[in-house]
Amino acid sequence: MGVNKTEEMVLNIGPQHPSTHGVLRLKVQTDGEIVTSVTPVIGYLHRCFEKHCENITYQQVIPFVDRCDYIASMNNDFGYVLAVEKLLGIEVPEKVEYIRVIMAEMNRIASHLLALGTFGLDVGAFTPFLYMFRDRERILDLFELTCGARLLYNYMWVGGLSHDIPVGFVEKTYEFLDYFEPQIDEYNNILTFNKIFIERTADVGILPVDVAINFGVTGPNLRGSGLRWDLRKDETYSIYDRFDFNVPVGQGIKGSVGDSWDRYWVRVEEMRECVKIIRQALDMMPRDGDVKAAVPKRIRPPQGAIYSRSETPRGELGFYILSDGKPKPFRLKMRSPAFTALSVLSEISQGWMISDVLAILGSLDIVLGEIDR
Amino acid sequence: MTITWLIEWVNDSWLGFLGLPGAFILAVIIAGLAIFGLVAVHAIVAVYVERKVAAFMQDRIGPMGQGPGLHAGKWGLLQTVADALKLLVKEDIIPAAADRKLFVLAPFILFLGAFIAFVALPFSESLVLADFNVGLFYILAVSSFGVIGLILAGWASNNKWSLYGAMRSAAQIISYEIPAAISLIAVILLVGSLNMQAITSAQSGTVWGILPNWFVFQNPFTFMAFFIYFIAGIAETNRTPFDIPEAESELVAGFHTEYSGMRWAFFFLSEYANMFIVCGVAVVVFLGGWQSPIPGLMTGRIWGLFWFMGKVVFLVLIMMWIRWTFPRLRVDQLMNVSWKVLLPLAFFNLFGAGIWSLWLD
């Protein structure tokens, strides 16, 4: 059998291809349908984020942070403002913390919906994708109600928020949660437990936990490999210690631990946990308070460097900020979770088929805006 | 209304001066045009229905238009007509690196394969163009002719995606021909004929008291054979969950990546024609062809056509329903399903059907 080998062919998946989630190019060496090596080529969406940040003030960085992971802007903002607040050493009001958590978790649901939907699309299921987009739209509607924007919010400011939540937001959110929870079962019925979907994803692209850690893979991808590691629990920031929620991990229900199905399943379960957190946060949130009380007039952090990380839907988003005491950051490095997640692709997709490479890519849930920055 | 009847009719009319050869040519042209019309109309309607069905399943409303003018008619009824017109006037692009002759030829070969299969389909009691005694065999033979078109298209495009699509589809269609044919043999065994009309006639009357005596109800083995045939049929028409040759998210558009305009429309047309053929065969062999579902009620030539078309449309709708629900299989899993599940089941069925017919005797 070993000699029965055909001439290898290089297949360029992307930069324009239906399932590369942006402008990613994969140089795939194939032997028939079997993939022998994958080389991701990135940088097509490079926008000089870090260079840009050195020329604008801390406040002005936020719109650009939004645009890095455009699927989960709220979470990115959250990570950034946490870093700057740590550098400045300011405490934010109670209400701001709650609203931030609600927004971040809502965006986590929206992001996971998109991740799951496009994953379904990658393996050929079109209808669940539209169901998930339909529900994501309702979250975006809520965001639009709050801050006027649907995708790039610039809502969280250093020390506060740009606005208080509007009248009726809390009721609308409860309404959405009541509507959303049964929808998860529907997704499970149509996609998650569909035998074809299981066949396509279970046991495919297994990412062992030690490889995941060595490659710096974080977030749902790491949890899919079976490690119970969530910054919201293990390195609590903001007010996440006040909420009662579980951290779902991959258990290999349909295949082995760490396969594509597990990564998918972790996201599905995480949506339920997000709903739980939002419910608690809405219940506990103080109804009045000034959301701009702690917003500093001028942001001039003292000299020093800080590395701060937070849990976004894609993993651990780190900001390394070096301040020289001026209103503009001296150096701002963003450690994006999707960047490391993509780097593991060539490791775990060898020996699978072309269709599997795209399924694995879908299960890693990358956003090219964040990888290329 | 067979082709012989048509020739005689032409010969007897004022066109009699053409002689028998001329009448033959004219009759063939008339028949061809009629089939082409049917295929085109079916494609236009089916595309519209497919878009609507897909939209409704996805909580959308699909093509819409609420008035004359630029809109495509009320409820978007004229949407596919507009699309067809657009495709007709679109620029015809042939890639520079393509094999020109084969590139041009491929869509027609594919279409031909679907087209000539219509000859043997019995639309009604008397409406069948050529009622040969090997009708079923003929349809099976010519409908796999189209795969040559697919391979040519993939090869001639000189594009890696197209090549992958073509190779996949060749492997796929060849694999699924076998379970499809074997499941049909179970019925042929019971009827003892390959003639389509004979198979249809064998399904008259009732079974189990109330149900029509169709093969799908007649005995458990033919019941299973129907499902095996239908699944294999979906695979033969390259539709989800077996659409790996065109697998949008993997191979961009598979074998027709490089095609545009009318040439692409021919691929589309032949896909829908193929669906019609597969469903037509399923209807004739398993669902009683042009026979009424309530035996004795609403029979006759026109009703026969109505029942036949109705059943075909029903099966086509199920195909659409399946398409818009499922993900796609991987290429090796596809082969697994064919060779390890459908084929053994089909053989088991054949065996069972044989025993059943012996036992009945």
Next chain:
Amino acid sequence: MIFEDIKKSLDQQFPDLVLVAGEDPFHFITIALNKWSRLARFLHNNKDLKFDSLHCITGIDNGPENCLEVRYNLFSMTHRHWLEVRIELDRTDPRLPSVEQIWRTADWLERETYDMYGIIFEGHRDLRRILLEDDWEGWPLRKDYITPEFYREMPVPKDKI
């Protein structure tokens, strides 16, 4: 383990390794360039330290007159402690040993640092530009970088109004 303990165990293993240990506002150590390769292996393999996760590699340009710098943020998933390692590099010929084979995540992070600062990681198996084009000239994140007027004869866009 808290920072003092980490520093103590490092001092035991490598005397006169740590040039500076300070707070800025978080703990860090600055080390000499030539020790990095051995230190990295020690940090990764030592049972008590076990820095199994390399979080971030940050390249820093301290201005045209000053040095380049690379900072590593290490984290231990098992013991949950942090360490920031700083290495200062010569501006004219920035070179330091690669840790790509110890922490595989360093593969891309080092490539990115190389791409932006021109810092050469010796021993990296595939040190190419990652975000920019292969034929890009200059190191964009250095403070003395001048934006080119043209790239492949295409003008670099400027403000319109």
Next chain:
Amino acid sequence: MKRYFYNIWETITTLMIGLGVTFGHLLRIRKGNVTLQYPEERWPQPQREIGFNLDRYNVIRSRLHVDIDDCIGCLQCSRACPVDCIKIEFVKVDKGLDIGTTSNDTKKRLLVTRFDIDMTECCFCNLCTYPCPEDCIYMTGGPNSRKHPIDYEYSTYDRSDLIFRFSNVDPDQVARLTGQNELKVGGK
């Protein structure tokens, strides 16, 4: 062998469940439809439960608009803009001259000769509207509807039409008011 048949059974049941879901949606299309037919229906349609009432907004992200009569030329918005899409130039007016007051009764001291916003560059971050002391730069529609209605389509045939020039000062006026052409250019 058992596994083989179990797989077939699992396939059939799970696929049937999936088919059931889509069929349910097919039947419930009247209730479940989420399509908004754009030219006929527009987005803020509270009665259709799509979107919300405009009064409920905090803010809207739309086209920037400047009430130029209220502008005092303080450059705050231009400084706040992260993409530098606001360009302001002004002329200092002699102390004695009166060029009017804003609606907040602030006396204007600077004559804004140029106030251009390039909406092709705008990133809709809303940062410019907060520091304005006279509230004269804002995004149209939503809560600001009474100041300026929303530009719903907000599309043009030409890119240059998206550069909005708000200043209404003509050069003669500048010369008359200042007596000199000493222009102090603002902006970053």
